[in-house]
Amino acid sequence: MIDRTEGTAAVRADGLDVRRGGKPVLRGLRLEIPAGRVCALVGPNGGGKTTFLETAAGLLRPDRGTVRLLGEDPGSDAGRTRLAFVGQDKPLYPRLTVAETLRMGRDLNPGWRPDLAARMLDERISERARVGSLSGGQRTRVALALALGKAADVLLLDEPLADLDPLSRHHVTSVLMSDAAERGTSIVMSSHVLAELEGMADEVLLLDHGRVRMSGPADEATADHRLLTGPAAEDAAPDLPGVVETRTRGRQTTLLVRGDGTVPGGPWQSEEPSLETLLMSYLRSPEAPAWIARPLDDTAPTATHQEAAA
Amino acid sequence: MSAQSLAPSTDSAKSASVASRSGLLRTVVRRQRSLFLVAGLVLLAVVAWAAADRAALFKARSQSDACPPVSPACDVTLSHLMDAETAVQYFQYALMLLPLLIGAFVGAPLIAQELERGTHRLMLTQSVSRARWLTAQLALPAAVVTTTAVGCSLAAAWVRSAARQTTVQNVWGRWETPVYSTFGIVPVASALLALAVGVLVGVLVRRTLPAMGITLVACAGLSAFFYWIRPHLLPVRTWVGHGGFQLKGEVWMLQDGVVRKDGSWLPYDQCPAPGTCRTGTVFEQYHEASQFWPMQGIETALLLACAAAATAATYAVLRRRAC
Secondary structure, three states: OOOOOOOOEEEEEEEEEEEEOOEEEEEEEEEEEEOOOEEEEEOOOOOOHHHHHHHHOOOOOOOEEEEEEOOEOOOOHHHHHHEEEEOOOOOOOOOOEHHHHHHHHHHHOOOOOHHHHHHHOOOOOOOOOEHHHOOHHHHHHHHHHHHHHOOOOEEEEOOOOOOOOHHHHHHHHHHHHHHHHHHOOEEEEEEOOHHHHOOOOOEEEEEEOOEEEEEEEHHHHHHOEEEEEEEOOOOOOOOOOOEEEEEEEOOEEEEEEEOOOOOOOOOOEEEOOOHHHHHHHHHHOOOOOOEEOOOOOOOOOOHHHHHHHO | OOHHHHHHHHHHHHHHHHHOHHHHHHHHHHHOHHHHHHHHHHHHHHHHHHHHHHHHHHHHHHHHHHOOOOOHHHHHHHHHHHHHHHHHHHHHHHHHHHHHHHHHHHHHHHHHHHHHHOHHHHHHOOOOOHHHHHHHHHHHHHHHHHHHHHHHHHHHHHHHHHHHHHOOOOOOOOOOHHHHOOOOOHHHHHHHHHHHHHHHHHHHHOOHHHHHHHHHHHHHHHHHHHHHHHHHOOOOEEEEEEOOOOOOOOOEEEEEEEEOOOOOEEEHHHOOOOOOOOOOEEEEEEEOHHHHHHHHHHHHHHHHHHHHHHHHHHHHHHHHOOO
């Protein structure tokens, strides 16, 4: 079978404007998340994570611009069958049992895979229990089971780990990771706690004030920056291009600098920042230009054009 | 876009819609199973009430036949008969309220509850389009409401026939509002309109409780409107002549009075003083018996047209509005 996802982004947003209650939430969002990757969608509350995921899931209509999932309109029949979405509040019908909820998934999705859904559950979640009687974490597992059983190509998960205990979190992440590995599923999952996603995400997308602040492979992001530490003396800070943030604490100054190139000598020590340090620096420095590993070229053909050319 | 590249997705979309048509129905049935239960209970209660009213009427009649209330000792049989009549009228009033209750308790929560709980997001990200999801969500309650309303209409006719056999009251005429509104096809269409209005209000308000309240008010307003417009649905017949009431059959008397010397019409209830309305020529304005079913038909068509408009608006709102 030909992999139709090849060469097509899992999610591509182009000039995406989305308003909510009259207020702009996404402002001209342009980004591309490659297919087959696990993308950590991070950013402060109100930064646009949920709105972005709901727009990508076809639940919100863009006011301007487009969003495409594997080249498809997420609101179309073709797009809808290829995506699975779990909302932040993990909505389920409280009066249905777990078994009935999964049967609903089977009834509503032609490609339903009960084996995939079953991976999310464990013996502590009774099939006959009503969803309304489950704990928050168990409900999340059922919601994720419903999404996974759909056997979609793109999983859009809004804060999937937020109300899970550490053990469940481990289980859920490993199920998601193995799905990504086995079926090549593209996963976009949001969190405002980066630590939740660090280590499992190979792609990072930082949204703040409805704009992209960072987008690209997580390892490239850290490799493309340097954390410089040196004396706090006023004139000591080196005049470098691409300084994202300068912080002085006590007698020590820390600089986050873009680029892996020149390192000033003398007292300055250089190291690769952790992903969390990097994201925090970008969030604290709204003036710093966004870091985008693969800038979208205005003249680049869109996914559908590429398909047509192929 | 080339046909070749499009083909797989079109195929999968097609198989999706085929695969999930019965699945969608199963899901909606599972979701709305309490509706079946409640509808069944309501029908059962209505039939039981109707049977009780009929039994009371026949019993009071036979008592009254055995002991005619012309003698003071038998006054009690008359009061039994009147009690049985009053019970039938309560039954009719209850059936008149049914559309309001359907609108508020079935229609308003139907989608509003999904919007309030966010479960529509769950449904709209399954492999089913918004329009088909909404169609399935609406079709099932519409079928249940139709069945219930037909059952209630038949029960009302059943009770009315007993009332006509046992009492001499003229409140059981087909044109009497409590009869007209619960008889024939109009109550079925009223119930469907209430359902459609409730759903639309729910989609607009997006919260269950306020939607229920607004639906009650809206449905009451619509009933008042149809009550007001009813006499104008068909041309009013007029009779002018000498003597008193001469109309034959079941007519709906709208207005009667005298024709004064100057040719103007004065309804009886506007006579300035006793004696001034005594003149040879009277007029009567009415709907005749043969207009009953055409009028029910026209009113039903109007009610269903409004229901269709409300449903179309529901689709439009849900298609356009954010989720």
